[in-house]
Amino acid sequence: MDERQPASRASLYRSWPRYEAADKGFRNYWYPAIESRKLGKKPMAVKVVGEPILLMRDGDKVRALHDRCPHRGVPLSAGRNEFPGTISCIYHGWTYRLADGELCAALTDGPDSPICGKAVVRVKTYPVEERANIIWVYVGDQPAPPIEEDVPEEFLAEDAVVIPMIELRKGDWRYAMENAVDEAHARYLHRKTPFAFFRLFPAYQTDVQMVPSEDGKWLRRLSKPVFGPQNYPGVGTWPRDGFWRKAGGQVIVGKARLPGVFYVGHKNWQDFQFFTPVDEQHHLMCQIAVRRTKGLGALWWKLRVWSYIQLFHRIMLNRWEDGFIVEAMDCPPERLFRPDVAIVAWRRWCDLHARGLDGERAAKAEAEAEDGGASVASGDAASSQQASKAELT
Amino acid sequence: MDERQPASRASLYRSWPRYEAADKGFRNYWYPAIESRKLGKKPMAVKVVGEPILLMRDGDKVRALHDRCPHRGVPLSAGRNEFPGTISCIYHGWTYRLADGELCAALTDGPDSPICGKAVVRVKTYPVEERANIIWVYVGDQPAPPIEEDVPEEFLAEDAVVIPMIELRKGDWRYAMENAVDEAHARYLHRKTPFAFFRLFPAYQTDVQMVPSEDGKWLRRLSKPVFGPQNYPGVGTWPRDGFWRKAGGQVIVGKARLPGVFYVGHKNWQDFQFFTPVDEQHHLMCQIAVRRTKGLGALWWKLRVWSYIQLFHRIMLNRWEDGFIVEAMDCPPERLFRPDVAIVAWRRWCDLHARGLDGERAAKAEAEAEDGGASVASGDAASSQQASKAELT
Amino acid sequence: MDERQPASRASLYRSWPRYEAADKGFRNYWYPAIESRKLGKKPMAVKVVGEPILLMRDGDKVRALHDRCPHRGVPLSAGRNEFPGTISCIYHGWTYRLADGELCAALTDGPDSPICGKAVVRVKTYPVEERANIIWVYVGDQPAPPIEEDVPEEFLAEDAVVIPMIELRKGDWRYAMENAVDEAHARYLHRKTPFAFFRLFPAYQTDVQMVPSEDGKWLRRLSKPVFGPQNYPGVGTWPRDGFWRKAGGQVIVGKARLPGVFYVGHKNWQDFQFFTPVDEQHHLMCQIAVRRTKGLGALWWKLRVWSYIQLFHRIMLNRWEDGFIVEAMDCPPERLFRPDVAIVAWRRWCDLHARGLDGERAAKAEAEAEDGGASVASGDAASSQQASKAELT
Ligand code: FES
Ligand code: FES
Ligand code: FES
Structure with missing residues (x-):
């Protein structure tokens, strides 16, 4: 031959x-995104598998949201932690629940704003965990497996x-x-x-x-x-x-x-x-x-x-x-x-x-x-x- | 509902x-382009509504020309005010009348240059006015209305x-x-x-x-x-x-x-x-x-x-x-x-x-x-x- | 008329x-590429007529090779002159004969590497000459004429x-x-x-x-x-x-x-x-x-x-x-x-x-x-x- x-x-x-x-x-994996010691209550912007993600601490939890306000496309990571457990977009104060991304207030439209809670303005959240001094994010379309599947x-x-x-x-x-x-x-x-x-x-x-x-x-x-x-x-x-x-x-x-x-x-x-x-x-x-x-x-x-x-x-x-x-x-x-x-x-x-x-x-x-x-x-x-x-x- | x-x-x-x-x-509006105090006899280059424009003072008038020499595409704003009321392109000295953009001399082709006055080498001029410490330029295809239409x-x-x-x-x-x-x-x-x-x-x-x-x-x-x-x-x-x-x-x-x-x-x-x-x-x-x-x-x-x-x-x-x-x-x-x-x-x-x-x-x-x-x-x-x-x- | x-x-x-x-x-001309005094035994990277070229001295010769390792696309000009008359790619030590671009050793695959000498991994060489304190390279598809054709x-x-x-x-x-x-x-x-x-x-x-x-x-x-x-x-x-x-x-x-x-x-x-x-x-x-x-x-x-x-x-x-x-x-x-x-x-x-x-x-x-x-x-x-x-x- x-x-x-x-x-x-x-x-x-x-x-x-x-x-x-x-x-x-x-997609559909847990990825290390940032060192634990670098993440505090201030939102941080990262990008993983092509998706812009806001990371921040919220009490003893870490939260991960799609880093884009559905209203007019401003990065949520520029926003403020105006109320416990929420992030308010810096532009018009749309306020999202960190746990599930739901719009729970649109501050500049008053307490009766009819847009609150609507599905089209919910922000995608990502499964996120802290292990071994690292913040891990799951980016995918299928339900996240336990993180132990992916962390050695x-x-x-x-x-x-x-x-x-x-x-x-x-x-x-x-x-x-x-x-x-x-x-x-x-x-x-x-x-x-x-x-x-x-x-x-x-x-x-x-x-x-x-x-x-x-x-x-x-x-x-x-x-x-x-x-x-x-x-x-x-x-x-x-x-x-x-x-x-x-x-x-x-x-x-x-x-x-x-x-x-x-x-x-x-x-x-x-x-x-x-x-x-x-x-x-x-x-x-x-x-x-x-x-x-x-x-x-x-x-x-x-x-x-x-x-x-x-x-x-x-x-x-x-x-x-x-x-x-x-x-x-x-x-x-x-x-x-x-x-x-x-x-x-x-x-x-x-x-x-x-x-x-x-x-x-x-x-x-x-x-x-x-x-x-x-x-x-x-x-x-x-x-x-x-x-x-x-x-x- | x-x-x-x-x-x-x-x-x-x-x-x-x-x-x-x-x-x-x-298009077809008067736009503020530059502060009056910034414009002198030296040509300045601006861009308005996508068009590159040369602005300069010429005696007590302000002039605005398309900022591109038809000869070989060099910006006219790099040129010289060689004669009163004209701008000469820095490259070969094609000399345009500021008032109407007509090529009135091609210095390096001699006084008898047959290209002078031809329509294909005329440079577009823009209506331009000075009001309220601002230079206003009109960019459009229709005849310019009086500037008072657009200046508050x-x-x-x-x-x-x-x-x-x-x-x-x-x-x-x-x-x-x-x-x-x-x-x-x-x-x-x-x-x-x-x-x-x-x-x-x-x-x-x-x-x-x-x-x-x-x-x-x-x-x-x-x-x-x-x-x-x-x-x-x-x-x-x-x-x-x-x-x-x-x-x-x-x-x-x-x-x-x-x-x-x-x-x-x-x-x-x-x-x-x-x-x-x-x-x-x-x-x-x-x-x-x-x-x-x-x-x-x-x-x-x-x-x-x-x-x-x-x-x-x-x-x-x-x-x-x-x-x-x-x-x-x-x-x-x-x-x-x-x-x-x-x-x-x-x-x-x-x-x-x-x-x-x-x-x-x-x-x-x-x-x-x-x-x-x-x-x-x-x-x-x-x-x-x-x-x-x-x-x- | x-x-x-x-x-x-x-x-x-x-x-x-x-x-x-x-x-x-x-194409098919001799071009000046670099001053003689700037070229030594260290490989230099130039680009002529769109082609990336490595130039270096090899004893009293000047050599010119296509500046890309066929293995994984790393520039050969980052490599080392490991043996006389050769350049070794910095990544895995593929070693090319400067005279003809032939792969004469793949260091990290041992002395018996079967890939050596294969035509598909030969690097293109360019005719190169030194005249009048200048390094001249010939880039073309036809055989190079004598350099005197192109050097005044x-x-x-x-x-x-x-x-x-x-x-x-x-x-x-x-x-x-x-x-x-x-x-x-x-x-x-x-x-x-x-x-x-x-x-x-x-x-x-x-x-x-x-x-x-x-x-x-x-x-x-x-x-x-x-x-x-x-x-x-x-x-x-x-x-x-x-x-x-x-x-x-x-x-x-x-x-x-x-x-x-x-x-x-x-x-x-x-x-x-x-x-x-x-x-x-x-x-x-x-x-x-x-x-x-x-x-x-x-x-x-x-x-x-x-x-x-x-x-x-x-x-x-x-x-x-x-x-x-x-x-x-x-x-x-x-x-x-x-x-x-x-x-x-x-x-x-x-x-x-x-x-x-x-x-x-x-x-x-x-x-x-x-x-x-x-x-x-x-x-x-x-x-x-x-x-x-x-x-x-
Ligand atoms: S863009 Fe976020 S609240 Fe308006
Ligand atoms: S490019 Fe303007 S005169 Fe030649
Ligand atoms: S890329 Fe050159 S030896 Fe591997």
Whole structure:
């Protein structure tokens, strides 16, 4: 069999229409939207999965409303908390109940205003929860599942100390998520990042696979790292790392999850990255550091996150290096290589498992996927490896 | 009759096609373009109703020409006043007579240039007048009426001291004008503006009507203000103003006029607001303060405008509060309430009375308006009030 | 014959479809892209004729590659020179041979990566040469001719001291080039430039013609200057230059050449202007000063260029005056006058002679041109003058 594949084969393989349509992200999920410590009684404006949302505290509750007054289209987040449990639009004082978005007063039309309570002027509310120092919003058309469906259980352990940093970034959320799923880039893009100075990096990895977890929530990335200098024919020896690189050398576990979550397991802490879609050209980069610890240990952990991890991981490595790439990418078209089996598997996984498919359509999609030989994402890791070899070059 | 109106009824009511088409404003009107004191012999570039216009003084005349050289499209406002009564384009020295736009010399083609005087290279001129410290330009296709048709007579009284401030603002001119016509917003948006600190504001008003003036030029806004704290069921008491609010308490007269003028009558001065359309996304906010006074009184009046009125009215209230709203509005769609009868009446008024309709079309529009029950704008204030109750909720 | 021409005649005359289509410039030419002294071993990103190009030195060679990694679309100019003679993409270390663009290693896929050497991942390379302190790139679809075809011979003389200054400018490259071809503007736009303070400028010129050079490469601009104050009927006397204007008074030779080059012959130096198209809205303004001199003379020449010529010619006159115009032009439409015969001739010249026409199409275009009476560009200067008189007013 000729190793060069005609382009037509390759395009056969690339078939993830639902993923391609998700330029504003997948609906019907809980997404992290803002750090708890940043939200008070003052309304804040965020955008999630294309929808403008007002977030604010109301007593011990957090509230989320569509951030647009039905009257004349002014953002409600510019409004005032005139009465307990309400938001009054800054323009004419239409006053909405935060709990259900109902118009309960139109101040400038008097107490007898007939418009109050009408359905056409009710503001959409969003399910919203606070967990693990993060405000989570559910954007979707179907009833919200319990938040525990979407918040990783690591966040909810009693002794978990969760420290999030959320920032707006330019770029399609899928490029950002794929950058996390993509193991190969760490070997090159991040090799010279300050954090990695003393660390032994593999040159490359073989046998990349994505294997579903038993509970079906995660797609785990497996591979075999190859360390030490290699001889690349016709090119030379690489990497030429200094003798002082000693630490590391272990495999770092990575796994992906819908709607756009990546987990990196470090020795004694976990790095979760949530990619919350904002609109077609922006996403929220949510870097969430988690460690199980208590008392003095928790204090020490916070100190470590806000100094070392903040600077070396979140800013230098993630914002400056990965963030630069996500903005600079100009594709499609693309030409994938073997390690990209991880990306392809992630795309197919989304295509098959993202919420919002009814049973019939889902079954049809599964069938098509099997016909197309796209076993990568259907859970059979061994054959997926074969597929990737055949197609990804 | 059920008070909740189906959406279809509401949309029936909303029918002002000419107003909707006027995203660059109405043609065939005199518009204020720049303060007299800002215009000298140096050409200035403005844009009015979508047309780029050069303004300059030429002896004791003011001139207005289309700001584009027919030769190669360079703005004439970059040119030089090379000879009396002309403007020479900066690029090749085509020299136009300011009075009529005729090409009277093409300097770099010599005195015998055959292109001079040709009709295809004549630059359009605009009727332009100076009145009441303001330069007015007429943009239209029909012959200009006398400027007194469009300049309010208050400006022309011998002892009127007229002090304009004109600035470019973002936003559709119609939102800005509607914001002026809209009485209700003053009760809420402006309640906390510094100017209003000592002032008693109504909580709301009832019986909003727009009544044509006898001369047919103005649409006067009437309503009955209700003062003092009100009890809004299920919400609470509002307003909760401090005891020191004492001043005010009288009705402030407001009236609107084509092509986009709003008048607010204060106790001893008048505040005219002209909304000069620039393009689809910008307008000139022209705030014009008028008072009849002489001698020392005039001096004192100027001082008052340039200090107190400038800061509290024009900047804090109008630029920061109204200007913020006009930029922030994101509509359609909209859902109107009772006080918006004023806005609806204004739109219909424009639709029926804006210049440029020949007699037959105007009669047809009147008839349609009456059929549609849109008596709001047809002058019958009593029935308009009924209409508003039925439709605007 | 009536001197006023109907518009339809004029439009007949204006027919240069290939020129009109060249909004990103003409392909199949060598273009100046960057000054030699600015290019080192670090990759630089430029854009020429719409194509993003990486330029870098590789030993004693200069290399030019399409500036986009076929893998995932990251600019190669962000990459590293990891091995001699290669560039490695910053993202995953795909390593391309600079000489031919072949993928010779995919570092993060190991030494046995099967994707290496595949045609679909080869990066396009561009012919690139260094001559006369300038890096030249060839962008096209046909095989590159020897660079001597496109680099003026004046640059290549042994004792030529060539000093380029290249900068990115806003505006269509054709407006910039036409501005150079256009003699008339110098009489007006540049009359008050500091450089011209002591110089006698003609008031205008007659009998403008463009005459092809014997070798067919250049289109030479001829005209008869008229000096001294003129009396423009109904307007006045112009120019009214000061008595101190003494220098100058001679004819300055100008000539144009494909793909967008203008030459101005000063008394003892030559000013070449190359207009390298970047995209539809930008061009590189390449101002190249040339003088034949040696030893101390060369030193003195460099000093003169980097002080006087840099400031008065390149910045004040060319950047501030011409650059302003090219950005400010808003055309079509246009209405040409007699001196514009030079511009019309240039457009027709491009239409007939720009590379990329096969023999048959070229012959057809010639024939059409003759039919249309557009002898301006066909080389017959006398008749072109007639044509211009008839049509250009
Ligand atoms: S726009 Fe919100 S109350 Fe009017
Ligand atoms: S563009 Fe105005 S004179 Fe040429
Ligand atoms: S994008 Fe260039 S190596 Fe991956």
